Amino acid sequence: MEFCSACGGRIARRIPQGDSRPRHVCTACGTIHYRNPxxxxxxxxxxxxxxxxxxxxxxxxxxxxxxxxxxxxxxxxxxxxxxxxxxxxxxxxxxxxxxxxxxxxxxxxxxxxxxxxxxxxxxxxxxxxxxxxxxxxxxxxxxxxxxxxxxxxxxxxxxxxxxxxxxxxxxxxxxxxxxxxxxxx
Amino acid sequence: MEFCSACGGRIARRIPQGDSRPRHVCTACGTIHYRNPxxxxxxxxxxxxxxxxxxxxxxxxxxxxxxxxxxxxxxxxxxxxxxxxxxxxxxxxxxxxxxxxxxxxxxxxxxxxxxxxxxxxxxxxxxxxxxxxxxxxxxxxxxxxxxxxxxxxxxxxxxxxxxxxxxxxxxxxxxxxxxxxxxxx
Ligand SMILES: [Zn+2]
Ligand SMILES: [Zn+2]
Known part of the structure; x- marks a missing residue:
């Protein structure tokens, strides 16, 4: 996942506040893109x-x-x-x-x-x-x-x-x- | 889903060849983004x-x-x-x-x-x-x-x-x- 499916912005991997593991987070709109099996x-x-x-x-x-x-x-x-x-x-x-x-x-x-x-x-x-x-x-x-x-x-x-x-x-x-x-x- | 997570291109909903239902398809790179519960x-x-x-x-x-x-x-x-x-x-x-x-x-x-x-x-x-x-x-x-x-x-x-x-x-x-x-x- 390189781009945000909501806004097209760049994705970074970082640990959101209150979370314990890295997620795909949009650097433009802030959306956290969770993944599930x-x-x-x-x-x-x-x-x-x-x-x-x-x-x-x-x-x-x-x-x-x-x-x-x-x-x-x-x-x-x-x-x-x-x-x-x-x-x-x-x-x-x-x-x-x-x-x-x-x-x-x-x-x-x-x-x-x-x-x-x-x-x-x-x-x-x-x-x-x-x-x-x-x-x-x-x-x-x-x-x-x-x-x-x-x-x-x-x-x-x-x-x-x-x-x-x-x-x-x-x-x-x-x-x-x-x-x-x-x-x- | 508005943008392709692989390339950032615009997403369209269309039925891919050989498929029977509309999918999120990238208009730029062609990736089909399947969704799963x-x-x-x-x-x-x-x-x-x-x-x-x-x-x-x-x-x-x-x-x-x-x-x-x-x-x-x-x-x-x-x-x-x-x-x-x-x-x-x-x-x-x-x-x-x-x-x-x-x-x-x-x-x-x-x-x-x-x-x-x-x-x-x-x-x-x-x-x-x-x-x-x-x-x-x-x-x-x-x-x-x-x-x-x-x-x-x-x-x-x-x-x-x-x-x-x-x-x-x-x-x-x-x-x-x-x-x-x-x-x-
Ligand atoms: Zn975004
Ligand atoms: Zn694409």
Missing amino acids: NMVVGAVCVWEDRVLLARRSIAPREGFWTVPAGFLELEESTADGALREVFEEAGARCTVDRLLAVYDIPEIHQVQIFYLATMTRPEISAGIESVEVGLFTWDEIPWGELAFPTVKAVLKDWQRLRDGEAVSRRDFIRPKPPVTLPDDQ | NMVVGAVCVWEDRVLLARRSIAPREGFWTVPAGFLELEESTADGALREVFEEAGARCTVDRLLAVYDIPEIHQVQIFYLATMTRPEISAGIESVEVGLFTWDEIPWGELAFPTVKAVLKDWQRLRDGEAVSRRDFIRPKPPVTLPDDQ
Whole structure:
């Protein structure tokens, strides 16, 4: 962020009075531009004993398989957003059964919320962000070609939690490389 | 949003190619500025049979009581953010027990996530955003002076779910006023 979205002035990083961390502050109008992690919503959509997956036509991880998911829009609920992504990416219609998982990925400034959903009809079709879509039994899931760690996690959580009521919460935090202390010799 | 935060150019609202809704697009450098709802994190913090509340020193709802909660920072997990808010607003130290509730409030572009937490010591102290803080039994909770509908909801969910495993998910959507059709006479 280099310029103020309110007035076009130059942005500086400074700690506002009463705050404890540096913010993007406009040097012209004084507006403080707070930043907040991005929310991704998605769904594990089930038809009988099969789960809906889409093979990505776009970066990142083009050609790999995912459950339908994407960024939440400004004026929709997380459940509505998940159902919108399901329809946009895989042409499927679902109803939401329950909240399935909340994943934190602070390293990429994301919180991901996944719902368990039941398809209301078996028709599916690849949207613009998908090369192909498919319904997979557990043994047919292309485990070696999944797009992201969260896709594998949410499929496992779906199996683990299918009869229970718990919601999975996981932190996806890549281990930091060991700190190399400066050699003082 | 009037100006591009990347280059300072003028922003126009238009539907980018391959998209289906209007976005803030820079007329100078072409950057599409997506917007995403804000994430609020908080905690129901318990010491023995009492729950921690803070009376707000700031707008909105100055003087009313709330559970500690606030905007998630960019590089923290939702649970870490909740514990940070607890310490900042009420000087309390807690450990997170479980995810308690996910509330959607699309009207104000918020998703709120609440944790159930146990205080590790009874000391509390009002932070800069609080007039006072207190530990309340269920019957002592100032129900008529709670700051927001979500505060009442999460306290009720805490009682309802205390022995169970379910996570509450609620939509806070104000009913739209009835549409008045133009009179064609
Ligand atoms: Zn400005
Ligand atoms: Zn620009």
